[in-house]
Amino acid sequence: MSIKKIAELSGVSKSTVSRYLNGGYVSESNKSKIKAAIEKTGFIPSFAAQSLRTKVTKQIGVIIPKLNSYSISKMVAGITEILNKEGYYVVLANTENNEDEELKYLSLFDENHVDGIILLGTVITDKHKEELNKIKLPLVLLAQYHDDYPCVYFDNLNAAKVVTKKIIKGHSNPGMISARIDDISTGKLRQMGYFECLKEENIESTGLVYSGFGFEDGYEACKRLLKEHPEVDSIFCSTDHMACGAVLYLNQIGKKIPEDISVGCVGGSESCLFSNPRLTNANLQYFTSGNKAAELLLSLIKKENVNTKVMTEFKLDINGSTKND
Amino acid sequence: MSIKKIAELSGVSKSTVSRYLNGGYVSESNKSKIKAAIEKTGFIPSFAAQSLRTKVTKQIGVIIPKLNSYSISKMVAGITEILNKEGYYVVLANTENNEDEELKYLSLFDENHVDGIILLGTVITDKHKEELNKIKLPLVLLAQYHDDYPCVYFDNLNAAKVVTKKIIKGHSNPGMISARIDDISTGKLRQMGYFECLKEENIESTGLVYSGFGFEDGYEACKRLLKEHPEVDSIFCSTDHMACGAVLYLNQIGKKIPEDISVGCVGGSESCLFSNPRLTNANLQYFTSGNKAAELLLSLIKKENVNTKVMTEFKLDINGSTKND
DNA sequence: TTGTAAGCGTTATCAC
């Protein structure tokens, strides 16, 4: 089925059908003839022919490092929500944390395959920069800040600060379970937030231990923290998964949360609800950030003049793991 | 940049470049000239022109009801793993549980936009069947069984049966928290599995309550179950989220798991690990099922003669919420 | 308001 067939069926020329499809001048009588023919045949214009001709694909490339985490799923969901609503298709490239794959898709997408690109949460290496600078298409970085490119990112520092402030209420020996600081967002910035808060409140940190991102890692880290600093009575964790592990350990050794020890984290995934008690956390609102990234990209595609550095807001979600004022 | 430019740069014709790209006859000397030109320019063939000409898009449409759940994320991850590896792009359509959207994407995709379609876990209505029967492209249903279409689905009944068998070890008053049975996979089949097991083991069910899918729902359902049947000493839950809620309630009222009461479920998401103790569950291996669906679709595209009804295997994951033999 | 014709960047056919 093609525009040519529709033209024949309705007794007009190809161009008239094309004009009908694209909202150009068509007489009422022809309009109805064409409409009838299209409905009868279920005709849908060829995507390939359209984009070959117009250089518009109505597709957006979304490059993700992995699809297994709550946060990434939510961001992608937020992206698709906006994009599908606006008539765009989302082309998903899952790189499984493989930098070369990332670069491959970047250049693959750039060659008229899509109208814009969203690159999700990877470390931007020099190789990336080299490739990114070649990109001719509008591009948005999501979940990471970078001076040189449009981006949507989290307020990691303040999120950490606000949670820390909450967990130390009614406690005097704060501790932290931190992600490694070579991870800027999750490690460094959140740790900075913790220390900035303590400084403002004029309290010393009692102890800090490093931990991997997993639930188990948090469990082990908590054990270590309490062994080294048994007097710790509040724990701020870089991520929710770690915090869940910590809570499990505290439960197992009979600590009362939040009476004996309070816990808080940055994140906001479901795991915060599954823990007992529920975790006080700074909810990063991943879904919304996905929305924002999609909106920013659409603005760039439309060549609108917009702010290309978008920091998303977090929401302090107060639950049973911290004392009330 | 186009094949024509490359031809000029390397002093051959368009067709020779095309042949080079597609592995046809090209002399060694021309090969190296063309190779050099392509490398210098970073040329990538136009996706639109290729698919207009060949009718092959190297894109697969994946239609999902939502992207917010662990199971769907995992399945999509499994799909992208295989497809990206095979050089296909995944075009994701998120319908937000909207049936009309689903039908829209089905017909949109069918018109040469993609080479095949994976439709993920929705109820197949009559309207769906009407639309599905129109589809000319290869199509695979994932996470649901249907007589009329190729599909990859879970062994819900046996998964439930095996978990039930495990939780009743050392207990004599089984109870169940069940999803509503109008949901065939999650509700009906898993309930059937529970009862089939009890029948084989010659035990009566002490009590059954219905519950929504949420964590909270499981919590409330567990409360109800124990109120109506305080003697219940093992609980089988249709899903992991429900089970987590149940475990939380049991912890709160001071029941010892698994000594006083054992708990198990079908599912296998992270939440099973976050609960205390960890939940014995039938892991449905969502990721693998995504793999399988992608593989089946690729076989169909290649017109290979394969079995179009694929039941995936589950894995009994034994954890602290049930007694050992 | 409509139709003709050119062209988007490929691949496929065929003659050389």
Next chain:
DNA sequence: GTGATAACGCTTACAA
């Protein structure tokens, strides 16, 4: 082995 040339299905000047 190679190069013209037509064709894929659409949009868009331009002419009518």
